[in-house]
Amino acid sequence: MSEAIIGVDTGGTFTDVTLYDPASGRLIVGKTPSTPHDPSEGFGNGLGTLLTQAGLKGDAVGRVLHGTTVATNLILERKGPKAALLVSSGFRYVLEIGRHDIPRRANLFTWQKPPRPVPPEHVWEVTGRVAPDGSEVEPIDEAAIRRTAREIAAEGILTVGIVMLHSYANAAHEKRVAEILREEHPAVLLSLSSEVLPVLREYERSVVTLLNAYVMPTVSTYVEKLEQRAGQQGISAPLLLMKSSGGVASTRAIRRTPVETALSGPAAGIVGAAFVAEAAGFGDLITIDIGGTSADIALIRAGQPGITTNGRIADWRVTLPMVDLTTIGAGGGSLARISETGGLVVGPQSAGAVPGPVCYGRGGTQPTVTDAHLVLGHLPFGLLDGSFTLDIAAARRAIDDKIARPLGLSVDEAARGILEIVDNTMLGAIRVVSVERGHDPRDFVLVPFGGAGPLHGGALSRLIGCPVQLVPPAPGVLSALGLLASSLRAEFSRSCVQRKGRFDLDQIDAAFADLERDARAWLAAEGVADTARRISRHASLRYEDQGSELTLRWADTLDATLAAFHAEHERLYSFRLEDVPVEMVTLRVDAVGLLPALSLREIPKMGPADTAIVARQMISLAGGIIEAPVYDRTRLGAGATIKGPAIVKQLDATTLLLPDQTAEMHPSGSLIVREE
Amino acid sequence: MAQQRSASLMTGPGVDPVTLEIIRGGLRAVQSEMEVLIERTAMSPFIREKKDYASGLYAADGRMIAGKALPFASDLVTPIFEEYPPRSMKRGDIYWYNDCYLSKGGVTHTPDQVLIQPVFADDGLIGFSQTWAHFADIGGMRPGSLSADCTEIFQEGTMVPPVRLARDGVVNEDLLKIFVRNCRFPALVRGDFRAMLAAVALGEKRLEELANRFGGATLRAAFDELLGRTEAAVRSRLQALVPPGTYTFAESVDTDGQGSGPVTIRYKLEATEDGRFLLDQTASDDQTRGPINLVLNPKAPGVLVGVYLLGGSTEVSLNAGAESLFDEVKLREGSVLSPRFPAALGHRGVTMLRNLSGYLGLINTASGGKAAASHSPYVIWLIRGTSTSGERFLMSDGVACGYGARPFADGHDAVYLVAQENYPAEFVDISYPMRVRTYAINPDTGGPGRWRGGCGVIRELEVLAREALLSVRLDAIDHPPWGTAGGQAARAGRCIVNPGTPDERVLKPLSDGNVLKRGDIIRLETGGGGGWGHPFDREAERVLADVRGGFVSRESAERDYGVILSAEGRSIDQAATDKRRADRPAAKLFHRHGYVESLA
DSSP states (O other): OOOEEEEEEEOSSEEEEEEEETTTTEEEEEEEEOOTTOHHHHHHHHHHHHHHHHTOOGGGEEEEEEEOOHHHHHHHHTOOOOOEEEEETTOTTHHHHTTSEEOTTSOTTTOOOOOOSSOGGGEEEEOOEEOTTSOEEEOOOHHHHHHHHHHHHHTTOOEEEEEOTTTTTOOHHHHHHHHHHHHHOTTOEEEEHHHHOOOSOHHHHHHHHHHHHHHHHHHHHHHHHHHHHHHHTTOOSOEEEEOTTSOEEEHHHHHHOGGGGTTHHHHHHHHHHHHHHHHTTOOOEEEEEEOSSOEEEEEEETTEEOEESOEEETTEEEOSOEEOEEEESOSTTEEEEEOTTSOEEEEEEEOTTTTOOGGGTSSOOSOBHHHHHHHTTOSOSSBTTTTBOOOHHHHHHHHIIIIIHHHTOOHHHHHHHHHHHHHHHHHHHHHHHTGGGTOOGGGSEEEEESTTHHHHHHHHHHHHTOSEEEEOSSGGGHHHHHHHTOOEEEEEEEEEEEOTTOOOHHHHHHHHHHHHHHHHHHHHHTTOOGGGEEEEEEEEEEETTOSSOEEEEOOSSHHHHHHHHHHHHHHHHSOOOTTSOEEEEEEEEEEEEOOOOOOOOOOOOOSOGGGGEEEEEEEEETTEEEEEEEEEGGGOOTTOEEESSEEEEETTEEEEEOTTEEEEEOTTSOEEEEEO | OOOOOOGGGOOTTTOOHHHHHHHHHHHHHHHHHHHHHHHHHOOSHHHHTSOOEEEEEEETTSOEEEOOSSOSOOOOSGGGTTTSOGGGOOTTOEEEEOOTTTTTTSSSSTTEEEEEEEEEETTEEEEEEEEEEEOSOOOSSSTTSOOTTOOBGGGSSOOOOSEEEEETTEEOHHHHHHHHHTOSSHHHHHHHHHHHHHHHHHHHHHHHHHHHHHOHHHHHHHHHHHHHHHHHHHHHHHHHHOOSEEEEEEEEESOOSSSOOOEEEEEEEEEOTTSOEEEEOTTSOBOOSSSOOOOOOTTHHHHHHHHHHHTTOSSSOOOGGGGGGSSEEEOOTTBTTSOOTTBOOTTHHHHHHHHHHHHHHHHHHHHTSOSOOOOOOOEEEEEEEEOTTSOEEEEEEEEOBOOOOBTTBOOOSSBOEETBOOOOHHHHHHHSSEEEEEEEEOTTOSOOSSBOOOOOEEEEEEEOSSEEEEEEEOOOSSSOOOEETTOOOOOOOEEEESTTSTTOEEOOSEEEEEEEETTOEEEEEOOOOOOBSOGGGSOHHHHHHHHHHTSSOHHHHHHHHOOOBOTTSSSBOHHHHHHHHHSOOOOOSEESSSEESOOO
16 A cells, blocks of 8 residues: 555644655645634645655555544534424423433522524424334334424425334334435435444434434535545545444445534543554553633543543533543643632633633633743743744733732642642543543553643642653644544444343344444445455443443353453442343444555654753742753654653644653653653 | 642641532532443433433532532431441441431432442541432332322332441441342332442442542542532522521422322521521421422521522532521421321422422512522322233433523423433333423413513323323422512412323322323323513513413413414514503512412
């Protein structure tokens, strides 16, 4: 395989691009401004810039991989088109009622129910009912469905989700409803719950199916534009999009289940972290991606990110398999302020890109985490290679006025307090993915990335006791690198309820066989050769009468799977119940299509580390103010070792090395930081 | 490792603002982690699907430092001190109770089991890890242990006074055996105990880690500081809302299920010139024969009003600091809020929710309508019986209501309570010999107002079991949730068997022993919340959206909101609406069966 591959990750401000040329082993990394009015424009610009820089023509490209926020933004900003939902009769209000709760942390008197993506007048009821065992209780009323289809057409609604009760057990009604809709309203796009997520619990299934319908028209159009943009660059290679589960899929597959791209960007970052860490010989990782407004934390075991079906997008439970990440409102733009009771609080409110931190000089007046770093000397005095300078005096003034004086602290103490609080917020989220999942964080390597990640990595690794920290080669564009390293991936799930410790092995085998048939068909449609296919079976199990399941790899035999379940339950929850029957709820088959591996060129050895020192500046730490060298990361060769305190600057991020921390440049390009 | 920090950073008694905020975040995280563990591992549908459980962290003197967002009581730990003084406690102890009377309202009905584990720092007791959960059945007169037929607490399941369940980390299995033997669904109870024991131990471990990280002295100082801050915050907020004076209010429970009612709770609040608040509820009616009595802990009113006052603040944590919001709380022994042993308590939920409504009424009375309108008390129905294959089942289904409108927003439609979830229809169908036929919004139940009260729901089931016995608890029918500031009252609910057929029968709202047979249709219609502000002030567009969404009928839009829609019902007839709205009915502070200046 000698064709180049390209990764394009669209973010809020920048579109990050990477190109890998296997012929030369060369990796090109770049950034181009994002174009929110039409993200495909930034995508096209990125492709053009890369090809020019690489001196390649479009036909030299073997595949293009893309991480997108189009679906996420539609959901977050509620900017989708008019959509409709068809449900079983009696359940028109399935979305409005939801689980009839107020979130556990919310206040009864101030909480407000988030508006649903479609109002009740766009939910239509359809006669027809099946029982949980799949038998028909009441047939569907075809004439009524035809009338409904015409009403939907008359409303000008072009995308519809169909959710009928117990369709995970028998999808015949949903399929017939879909046929009739297509006959009566040929322009309609359909999402069937039995295809999007055929598992028990009608509200959760309805939400996922509806969100799929909600994003489908826009994502379809977007994907078409991407193909045109690639064509304009002379690229005819396949375009693959990153899904929330950390694998890519063809545009054909994405058009059918576009909601699977909801965590596209963060998933790519996690894949990127796994890739760079593997190149340095590490497989057990805690990753933290710190941006301007939020931080995403995930745990990776033996190179594999965890997959959850308890995820959320905005206010919605999205029970599709997705990378298990915890998102918190803590980032460089998080605002610090004094609470009404005189406490110091940081975030979750953020200054965002506009006005941004005080030091950006764009009108921000409330100090942020970035301002605290700047005041303490953690940042080189200018970002993006000095393209704009930071107003340290304004940052200092803001911290003094708004935090330090009201609390009776010095400016440095206040700034350190801001960082300490935000670091502890992140620590809490790191504990959620590690300690709370039965993992000891000290057994993991911390991988901080994102623009602000490596500024916090040193303090975080100390707080959680990670002995090793790995700062990726280009921490600010790791998602784009992750795209290059990704595989094709799809998950196929189905409810297959086995109760009271009685397992019908024939039924289980038949269900797995069905799912595997779907998986093979998918791999074939994606053009994956037999030798590159990886198919694995998973089952979700629980003790009888429990309400949530643990998903485990199916271990060939039932007994081995059950043994693994008892062990996992004990590891997670501190006890096992061997005398209680085990039940099975959902079966899942994962299909992976391996893409040609990426092998990055090692970085060369260079002169002594000292020659990479480009400046010295005073930094303020808990122990006092000390002078620290500023290194240019591009001038650090393989094996170069530097001691903290130090600052390592590069185009897309800044690494802060604390006293008693030592960093060594690994030949794969990552900085490996250890405590002395 | 204790944190080192320069002396200049210290403010207050030994804990600086940065450490304080870190500890506050840490406590919240521990409490959440305990709850996740219970939810993932418990076995009663009541706990795992409905999520009727909570966890808390307490200081060494038994004051709650971190708990759930809406605790109906906060004083759960001190009840064990009488029998087991803190100095007698050791690492590895676990205490257990469900006794409502001996805990003085720490718990308020017996199905709620409380576990408490002391936590020790290097220098002694630092606090407690606590959890409670509502068990599906703990014996008693009827499956589910709650029944309108109960007239004394002995019929409501096994009572457990504060006992030491574990010493040196070893659980006294004999105690559990006796308890479990008296439960109708022993496997669920054993499973729920395992989940709770694991959660309380987790809390102990995590709180100990916090103590090791910050040092016992710092942690204790932080507890004091957090309590003090909350106390100050709720008091100043109440002072801003309630000018000096004396205010009265009355709220009623319709029936005790045993032929008595209404049962009225009466409030008198005195706000003194020097900023003190004296609450007197002694004029409330006598305790009842039926099981609606509430053992109200005198510290609870401050916490409940505190939840209201703190609103959604992420900066001030709700904790026991709110307990002293009222400088004095007077209750009368023998009244419905302070019943004498052994009055039945099982369905105290209606009284609890009506009492909460009364506190809102009191604040509205004092502030001229600045608080939320009233809500319907959440509804519960229990269906027990035998499936066609001969298996015994118990389904305890909590059903949502509408909540009161606020000065800034509509009331919640279709909400049960904070952090409590419904049984999905597919879960009911697969788990019980029942089929959910309809689950919908109950239109026009929300009280009309500038902000509309929330609507209740309609839940209709078909009985597939050979036979079943239905217990239902509905209230606020004779005394619908009031509206305020010009907003109108909500519409009430009802429970019907075989609606629209010759054997249609409307059940008594608080009743048990209703016999059902295979093929019966049972329909529960729940009530809404009151409205806030004059309905003629509601934007016509919102009224139109409510009509189109099925929350408000066309007739109500016209009659109550003065909004006339076009013939096809998809737009507003502006001229007709203007004309109708020109003739604006006069409003008063409260509305229940018509506008009134006061409800007292």
